[in-house]
Amino acid sequence: MKQTSYKCDKCCDTGWILIKQENRQPLAVACECRKIEKLKSEWKYSGINVEQSKLTFASFVVWNKASQRMKDTAGAYCTDFDEIRDKRRNSILLCGQVGSGKTHSSIAIALNFLKQHIKVVYMPYRDVITKIKQNMIDEEYYTRTISKYQLCEVLLIDDLFKGKINETDVNIMFEIINYRYLNFLPIIVSTEFSIDRLLAFDEGVASRVYEMSKDYVVEIEKDIRNNYRLK
Structure with a gap:
């Protein structure tokens, strides 16, 4: 007889584990694999891939004062978020030197929020702007895409204004950021x-970005010594 193979041997892919209780019905407890699959689903919704999901606070390497400042500010932002989320200064801006850990810190914040069931949408600036401009004549696509970034609970904009910038790029970003500014919706910007x-x-x-992020701004000095990739 062929043996059935399961992704999870603990629950046999049911998502639940039955715990025996004396003189009572077995107690059904959610299996760890169920929680993992739920988290992966939330990553997918957010636009964060499996490789990026490794960019946690635990995996962030502090190698100088600038990186320590970035990690401390990102951590403080997560700690304070419940208190500030509906206020004017409810966002965070990580800017400056290439390779200083801005994307890592931004995604670490997002992963922290996802574990708390705070929905984050990841916007890789250059890829998204390019795709929006390629489909601008499709009014339904344009409206749907812009609305996704305007309305989400928390928006993570990665590498803002990367590449050549023109008036259309600026207008698209103004449409997204101004809506979030007016409606007190948080942004994480690198x-x-x-x-x-x-x-x-x-x-x-x-x-607008600066005003929203004023209490949580880290500007890393342009200095090759602040580029971790060149260590």
């Missing part, structure tokens, strides 16, 4: 540009 450079790109977008 960018390789300084605050001054962001303001030079577009003062309307940058000033």
Whole structure:
């Protein structure tokens, strides 16, 4: 007789484990695999892939004062979030030197939120902007996509203004960020540009991001010694 193979031998893929109780009906307890699958589903909804799910606070390496400041600020933001989420300054901005851990810290925040059942949507700036511009004549697609980033509980914008920037790029980002600004919806932003450079790109977008993130801003000095990839 062929033996049945299960992904999870503990629950035989049912998602539940029966615990025997003396003189009582068995108690059904959710299997660990059920929790893992639920978390993977939340990652998929958020746009975070399995590789990115390894970018946790635990795996973040502190190698200098700048990286310590980034990890401490990101951790403080997570700790304070319930208290600040409905306030004007409810967001976080990680900016400056390439390779300083901005994306890692941003995703670590997102993963922390997902474990608390706070829904986060990941927006890799360059990929999303390119796709939106390629489909701008499709009004239904445009509205649906913009609304996804306007309305989500928390929005993570990774590598804001990466690549060549034109007026259309700025207008799309203004549409998303201004909606979230007006409705007190939090954003997590990473960018390789300084605050001054962001303001030079577009003062309307940058000033809103800065005001929302004012209490949780980390600007890493442009210095090759702050690039972990070159260690």
